[in-house]
Amino acid sequence: MHLDVLDLRQFYYRTRLGRIAQKSVRDQVVSFWPEMTGKTIVGFGFAVPLLRPYLGKAERVIGLMPGAQGVMPWPAGMNNVSVLCHETRWPLSAGMVDRLVVMHGLETSEQPSAVLEECYRVLAPEGRALFIVPNRGGLWARRDGTPFGFGRPYSLTQLEQQLRTHGFEAERHRAALFAPPSHARFWLKSSDLIEKMGRKLSSYYAGGVIMVEASKHTYAPTRPGLAERVKRPLRILDAPPQPARARHRP
Numbered sequence: 001m002h003l004d005v006l007d008l009r010q011f012y013y014r015t016r017l018g019r020i021a022q023k024s025v026r027d028q029v030v031s032f033w034p035e036m037t038g039k040t041i042v043g044f045g046f047a048v049p050l051l052r053p054y055l056g057k058a059e060r061v062i063g064l065m066p067g068a069q070g071v072m073p074w075p076a077g078m079n080n081v082s083v084l085c086h087e088t089r090w091p092l093s094a095g096m097v098d099r100l101v102v103m104h105g106l107e108t109s110e111q112p113s114a115v116l117e118e119c120y121r122v123l124a125p126e127g128r129a130l131f132i133v134p135n136r137g138g139l140w141a142r143r144d145g146t147p148f149g150f151g152r153p154y155s156l157t158q159l160e161q162q163l164r165t166h167g168f169e170a171e172r173h174r175a176a177l178f179a180p181p182s183h184a185r186f187w188l189k190s191s192d193l194i195e196k197m198g199r200k201l202s203s204y205y206a207g208g209v210i211m212v213e214a215s216k217h218t219y220a221p222t223r224p225g226l227a228e229r230v231k232r233p234l235r236i237l238d239a240p241p242q243p244a245r246a247r248h249r250p
Contacts, residue, residue, distance in 0.1 A: 002087075002108045003147055005070035008046045011147055017183050020191045021146070022049045024176045025132060025209060029053075029101060032130060032172070032213055039098035042122070044090075044115075045105025046147070047132075048074045048082060064090055066105065088114040092122045100129040107133045107151035116166035123216045129168065131212050133159060135175065140208030143181045148208055159212055168214035175199070175207025 011018040029050045033041075036058040043051050048063040055061055055075060065071040066087035074082040085091055088111055100123055102115075109115050119129055134141040134153040141153035154162075160170045178198025179191040187194075198206055 002066055002069035003104060003150055005065060005072050008147055009072055012049050016188055020188065021177055024195055026050045028174055028176045028211055029130060033099055036099065040096060041099040042097045043101040045103050047101040047103040050101055050103065088118055090118055090122055094121050095124045097122045098124055098127050103132040104147055106131060107153065120167050120216060125216055127216060129214050131159060131214065132209055135207055135210045138208040140177055140181045146181050154210060156210055159210060163214050167217050169217045170212050170214050172213045174211045176211060177208030178206055
């Protein structure tokens with residue numbers, strides 16, 4: 001079940017822990033994709049806090065928010081680019097998206113397979129998608145005081161397997177949110193240091209979220225009988241077949 005957009009906005013924009021979480025994950029997104037000039041980037045779920053660095057640089061930035069979650073205008077003080085949509089029918093043409101970010105859109109959906117099919121449909125053949133989900137073994141998935149404590153958490157193996165099932169090829173993975181999900185002043189002040197140490201010690205085990213970059217796996221078209229024709233190539237210099245001899249009646 002999707003979280004309410006008002007609760008998500010309250011956490012990410014009105015609490016210090018939410019702003020720290022936003023920065024931690026956004027920094028990793030930018031490290032994956034530092035250059036977006038001339039590209040179309042789309043966020044699904046509640047991914048808009050991660051897209052702000054690309055405003056004014058990418059050709060097009062779009063925030064898709066599922067109807068069960070609700071929508072809010074974004075970005076503040078600028079032309080709105082957020083759109084309310086059905087979670088399995090996006091108002092986008094097939095193959096138009098160069099970069100896709102999914103956060104709070106997969107683990108909270110009751111139709112994750114259909115969501116992944118829609119991700120595959122809109123992604124360009126050379127595009128990349130970044131899936132951000134709660135880490136099943138992390139602390140953030142065990143606390144319902146943050147958005148990462150809701151829905152189905154994943155292990156890295158589970159997420160990569162689900163992506164392969166729906167035509168994606170996992171390329172790279174990272175983790176974020178190594179600091180505990182606590183509003184205590186000590187942990188909030190230490191979050192930057194803990195984040196830096198965590199990234200050096202582990203690529204996915206200890207983080208609160210798992211981030212997997214995936215490409216769209218495309219298959220070469222096949223035709224019936226093609227393999228047989230290759231096995232029996234035409235030989236130009238071979239002698240032409242001889243006509244069958246007429247039978248003589250006795």
